Amino acid sequence: MGVLVDKLKPRKMLVLSILITALGTFIFAFAPNIIYVYLGRFLIGVGSSGIFIPVNWIINKYFPFEQRGFL
DSSP states (O other): OHHHHHHHOHHHHHHHHHHHHHHHHHHHHTOSSHHHHHHHHHHHHHHHHHHHHHHHHHHHHHSOHHHHTTO
16 A cells, blocks of 8 residues: 555545445445445455555644644
């Protein structure tokens, strides 16, 4: 994820991750069988994992050191 954040920039990576998570949520919610449930959960996990690194990058860049622990 760190390489993708450096290449795509954090904002684009956040948008992409949120879209993947949303897609997985819709697939999971309307799953007609167990295969789609597994696919939806997989996409939710992949999208959620892509949010953690860009948020940390943004916090590190835009907020002072004293506030980072709170955020």
